[in-house]
Amino acid sequence: MSKLAHDDxxxxxxxxxxxxxxxxxxxxxxxxxxxxxxxFRRIGVVTGGVFHGERLSGEVxxxxxxxxxxxxxxxxxxxxxxxxxxxxxxxxxxxxxGLRQGPPxxxxxIDRGEIVDPADYYFRISPIFETAAASYAxxxxxxxxxxxxxxxxxxxxxxxxxx
Numbered sequence: 001m002s003k004l005a006h007d008d009x010x011x012x013x014x015x016x017x018x019x020x021x022x023x024x025x026x027x028x029x030x031x032x033x034x035x036x037x038x039x040f041r042r043i044g045v046v047t048g049g050v051f052h053g054e055r056l057s058g059e060v061x062x063x064x065x066x067x068x069x070x071x072x073x074x075x076x077x078x079x080x081x082x083x084x085x086x087x088x089x090x091x092x093x094x095x096x097x098g099l100r101q102g103p104p105x106x107x108x109x110i111d112r113g114e115i116v117d118p119a120d121y122y123f124r125i126s127p128i129f130e131t132a133a134a135s136y137a138x139x140x141x142x143x144x145x146x147x148x149x150x151x152x153x154x155x156x157x158x159x160x161x162x163x
Contacts, residue, residue: 022053075101090133
């Protein structure tokens with residue numbers, strides 16, 4: 001088998017292109033389960049939030065949740081389910097997996113509710129969406145990525161459509 005060189009690939013395979021979809025801020029209340037077989041389990045109950053972008057904006061409805069595991073290496077895995085309601089009343093299901101990790105002292109500061117420069121830690125998500133609203137059906141056919149920043153009362157994300 002011949003060696004495959006990155007520079008020899010067609011241009012669409014050499015880089016990931018994105019475009020902004022929206023920014024989103026969540027209000028979260030944490031509930032701690034504790035040390036479980038898979039790691040330290042805690043649940044972020046989403047009490048509300050907002051999202052805004054050129055193609056869609058609205059509110060994040062209360063009732064969503066983020067089932068987190070704090071792993072033995074200190075990284076936090078996210079498993080999130082949310083409902084978004086657009087400014088024109090469309091309902092959109094949002095799910096994403098994510099990972100937040102960084103140096104132990106930075107992660108401890110975040111856990112205490114301190115504001116930490118997002119450049120000091122890694123916080124990424126991979127959202128997908130589903131809706132029955134015809135005007136937003138394009139969301140059903142895309143993958144997204146996002147970067148996050150943890151504030152004291154919940155995260156803020158920049159979400160990008162992967163082109």
